[in-house]
Amino acid sequence: MPTDQLQHSSQSGGTSAPGPSAPSALEVDRVHLSFRENKQILPVLNDISLTVRQGEFVSIIGPSGSGKSTLFNLIGGMLKPDQGRITIQGKEAGGQRGVISYMPQQPALLPWRTTLDNVLLGLEVAPDAQRGGRDLAQAREEARAWLAQAGLAEFEQAYPHKLSGGMQQRAAFLRALLSPQELMLLDEPFSALDALTRSDMQRWLLDIWERSRRSVLFITHNIEEALLLSDTIYVFSSRPSTVLHRVEVPFPRPRTDAMADDPAFLEWKRTLSGWLREEQAKQG
Numbered sequence: 354m355p356t357d358q359l360q361h362s363s364q365s366g367g368t369s370a371p372g373p374s375a376p377s378a379l380e381v382d383r384v385h386l387s388f389r390e391n392k393q394i395l396p397v398l399n400d401i402s403l404t405v406r407q408g409e410f411v412s413i414i415g416p417s418g419s420g421k422s423t424l425f426n427l428i429g430g431m432l433k434p435d436q437g438r439i440t441i442q443g444k445e446a447g448g449q450r451g452v453i454s455y456m457p458q459q460p461a462l463l464p465w466r467t468t469l470d471n472v473l474l475g476l477e478v479a480p481d482a483q484r485g486g487r488d489l490a491q492a493r494e495e496a497r498a499w500l501a502q503a504g505l506a507e508f509e510q511a512y513p514h515k516l517s518g519g520m521q522q523r524a525a526f527l528r529a530l531l532s533p534q535e536l537m538l539l540d541e542p543f544s545a546l547d548a549l550t551r552s553d554m555q556r557w558l559l560d561i562w563e564r565s566r567r568s569v570l571f572i573t574h575n576i577e578e579a580l581l582l583s584d585t586i587y588v589f590s591s592r593p594s595t596v597l598h599r600v601e602v603p604f605p606r607p608r609t610d611a612m613a614d615d616p617a618f619l620e621w622k623r624t625l626s627g628w629l630r631e632e633q634a635k636q637g
């Protein structure tokens with residue numbers, strides 16, 4: 354492991370302290386969770402701690418079945434931890450509406466709404482207090498500007514079935530981005546896309562994110578994607594998962610395509626792949 358280049362810390366004391374004034378966008382503190390079914394206990398998360406600071410892009414990578422989506426369900430309040438605490442903007446996460454925006458693996462656009470109306474959905478359902486003083490007419494103009502930047506200007510009034518998979522994902526991402534919640538949870542948003550579209554989408558998301566700087570927690574199986582996009586990467590072990598490594602990605606922003614050819618980037622890729630291979634092997 355190239356420890357001279359990697360600013361990495363293991364789980365013991367490895368999570369970042371929140372800034373002195375603002376609360377972290379997300380704080381997961383020593384969370385444990387087991388599923389119980391037919392008297393069987395399946396321990397899934399074992400003492401997970403992680404932080405997303407305001408405006409930080411954080412990724413989780415880990416073996417399949419290590420509990421990444423389960424953690425999202427806890428953050429969203431669909432599940433309760435057996436032990437530990439989750440706070441969003443300093444407030445206990447409890448499934449209350451309007452604290453996170455979520456983008457699932459499938460774009461989940463509503464087929465009866467136009468692309469523009471789909472993008473506006475998060476804002477429409479948000480309470481007035483969360484719209485930052487914008488009325489829906491202003492929000493509509495803002496959404497149209499973002500759609501244009503996403504190459505979807507011509508598709509504003511089209512229904513989702515007219516859009517390609519990549520276009521649908523861009524619209525779904527804009528919906529999450531324009532929702533007023535500070536914290537975005539993105540669950541493998543590019544997994545259903547072909548390699549070329551995926552790479553275009555990564556670049557696109559990177560550009561948009563670097564301009565908007567929302568707080569993001571991102572699940573991916575793709576190491577290169579995690580390195581390209583993230584400020585911090587958490588590597589989960591096999592189930593029951595712990596945080597094996599917390600890595601601060603040392604590449605400056607704005608990130609460029611040339612970064613992927615940088616020897617340090619390749620070294621990182623090798624290191625992270627090695628960690629994941631080891632864990633995957635343990636899981637069998």
Ligand SMILES: Nc1ncnc2c1ncn2[C@@H]1O[C@H](COP(=O)(O)OP(=O)(O)OP(=O)(O)O)[C@@H](O)[C@H]1O
Nearest residue numbers: 388390395397415416417418419420421422423424
């Ligand atoms: N509601 C549930 N009841 C019982 N077991 C569950 C439930 N949800 C998930 N599991 C189990 O918990 C484990 C973790 O699942 P989870 O989907 O969180 O993993 P993951 O890391 O997101 O996997 P992948 O990378 O394949 O999407 C798996 O063994 C899964 O079968």
